[in-house]
Amino acid sequence: MSSTTRIGIQTLLRKEITRIVRIWSQTLLPPAITMTLYFVIFGNLIGSRIGQMGGFDYMSFIVPGLVMMAVITSSYGNMVSSFFGAKFAKHVEELLISPMPNWAILAGYVSGSLFRGLAVGLIVTIISLFFTQIQIHSYWIVLSTVVLTSVVFSLGGFINAAFAKKFDDIAIIPTFILTPLTYLGGVFYSISLLPDFWQGVSKINPVLYMVNTFRYGFLGVSDINVGVAYGIIIGFVLILGFISWYILHKGIGLRS
Amino acid sequence: MEYALEIKDLVKTYKDGTQALKGVDMQVEAGEIFALLGPNGAGKSTMIGIISSLVNLSSGSVKVFGKDLISDRQAVKSMIGLVPQEFNFNMFEKPIDIVANQAGFYGIPRQEALARAEKYLKQLQLWDKKDSMSRGLSGGMKRRLMIARAMVNEPKLLILDEPTAGVDIEIRRSMWSFVEQIAKQGTTIILTTHYLEEAEQLCKNIAIIDHGEIVRNTTIKDLLKTLDIETFIFDLDKQADEGLLTSLGATPKDDTSIELDVPKSKDLNSVFQKLDEAGYKVTSMRNKANRLEELFVKMIESSNKNNPVTEKNGDPS
Incomplete structure (x- = not known):
């Protein structure tokens, strides 16, 4: 990587971090509040009546899922709002006229969303410590899963933002696709509770693989094969990464 | 002779079928201030968009200081600075960040980027506003901010798309003197404007574009002789x-x-x-009246007779 490109990516990342921190009450605070409510209601109040899930008390079981849910929502939300905002207000042109290669523009934005995803993940994890003790089975799996998942949803947000023409277009996918996939992705339950047919249906959901691999990193238990999960997550990174690069290369939604 | 800009047979057809440029040929000599004039919808902004990589060309070629836009895009981009017609910076950012970040996108290290941002914000009398929210700047200040941003990579070719639109006379004149000053330092400048007095004051050569075609490409002196x-x-x-x-x-x-x-x-x-x-x-x-203005109106009228008026939905100019 040339120093010109490296400086370009660093600048874009700095710009994104400045934005995220400047509007912290919109970017960092809401997931902290939402997840605290989840911990109180599902973990403490309802969880105490549920008993064990996957061999662990319910609160310990849902913590990894809720952290991952916050990471997914924040990574996607950051990219889609930041990139669509730049497109809408036309300041994306600052990048399009610059000599930064397309992949570097993408890397800068993804790094920014990764920063927000990880920051939110860390905040939610710290909050969870007020409700339960966390054990970590494999730091490497925890870290790699959260980074890869954040990248997948940042790229998804980028594609959504590139095709979006109005603000409604960036609200549709999070509401009608992302939220159902996350809720049905094994955040609150083990799919072993489901009948065989619904277990099969659940396995079509990519979020299931991300949540379960992440949970495996904490608890050492998973509903799915972790190796297969890594293959699927990395596959998504490569496919969505290529689509995003192609969008920038062709200027789809960006150049007339 | 190496031209700062050499455009050959440039064609742009938008997806809706509108042909915004119909085989434009144009050369701009290195070191000059060149005026590009034309009525709204003539194709000026499309041409500028293509040169600055914001619009994809349909066919033809564009070379900047001998480098081809398609085959050597990164090199071409690094030589260009653009001041667009519309405000296109983040209104919630500070001027110092906007200018320094732009330098970063051109690969200029942070310390140097901040030093350059200071230099150009001072030259454009914006230094005391460096930490203000850009949204709160006046129209003239916003325009000067875009000039500072375009200058921060010290481009060899600076494109100013109506840089003095909506600014008062005093600021306009100070912007003219700034433009003359940077031209003296060797920067080639392409200027589009609706103030023909501005073109007459600053530029040696002029191209008049209408209906996607260059109607005249000559020196202002020769044009006025007519x-x-x-x-x-x-x-x-x-x-x-x-x-x-x-x-x-x-x-x-x-x-x-x-x-x-x-x-x-x-x-x-x-x-x-x-x-x-x-x-x-x-x-x-x-x-x-402004002599150039009279000529311009005559030329456009004559061009309109030859080209019946058509809608130009795709052209943002």
Whole structure:
């Protein structure tokens, strides 16, 4: 990587971090509040009546899922709002006229969303410590899963933002696709509770693989094969990464 | 000769079928301030968009200092600075961040980027606003901010798309002097403007574009030569009587001013002689209208006759 490109990516990342921190009450605070409510209601109040899930008390079981849910929502939300905002207000042109290669523009934005995803993940994890003790089975799996998942949803947000023409277009996918996939992705339950047919249906959901691999990193238990999960997550990174690069290369939604 | 910009047979057809550029050829010499004029929807912004990589070309070629836009895009981009017509910076960022970040996108290290941002914000009298929210700047300040941002990579070719639109006369003149100053330092400048006085004041060469075609591409001096009549206004020491108006072929403008069309082939001595003989003193004299403006209107009218008006939905200019 040339120093010109490296400086370009660093600048874009700095710009994104400045934005995220400047509007912290919109970017960092809401997931902290939402997840605290989840911990109180599902973990403490309802969880105490549920008993064990996957061999662990319910609160310990849902913590990894809720952290991952916050990471997914924040990574996607950051990219889609930041990139669509730049497109809408036309300041994306600052990048399009610059000599930064397309992949570097993408890397800068993804790094920014990764920063927000990880920051939110860390905040939610710290909050969870007020409700339960966390054990970590494999730091490497925890870290790699959260980074890869954040990248997948940042790229998804980028594609959504590139095709979006109005603000409604960036609200549709999070509401009608992302939220159902996350809720049905094994955040609150083990799919072993489901009948065989619904277990099969659940396995079509990519979020299931991300949540379960992440949970495996904490608890050492998973509903799915972790190796297969890594293959699927990395596959998504490569496919969505290529689509995003192609969008920038062709200027789809960006150049007339 | 190596041109700063060399455009050959440039065509742009938008998805809706609108042909915004119909085979444009244009050259801009290195080091000059070049005027690109044309009415709204003529294709100016499309052409600028293509040069600055914001619009994809349909066919033809664009070279900047000998580098081809398609095959050597990164090199071309690194040589260009753009001040667009519309404000296109993040209104929630500070001017210092906007300018320094732009430098970063061109690969300039942070410390140097901040130093350059300081230099250009100071030159454009924005330094005291460096930490203000950009949204709160006045229209003129926002425009100067975009000039500072475009200058921060010290481009060899600076494109100014109506840089003085909506700014007051004092700021406009200070911007002219800034443009002249950077041109003297060797930057080639392409200027689009609706203030033809601006083009006449700053530029040596001019291209007039209409309906996606270059109507004229010449020097401003040669262009003005084609104007055969000039209109002058004479301010007199007293009201002109009918006899004077008839003998000069003049019309009254107000109580003590008269308006007179003078063919270029005639000198003004005879006019002064007649005024003197009739006992009038000329207290001042000036051109009625911007000469270039008259020419521009004539050319566009003639171009419109040759090209029936069509909708240009795809052209943002």
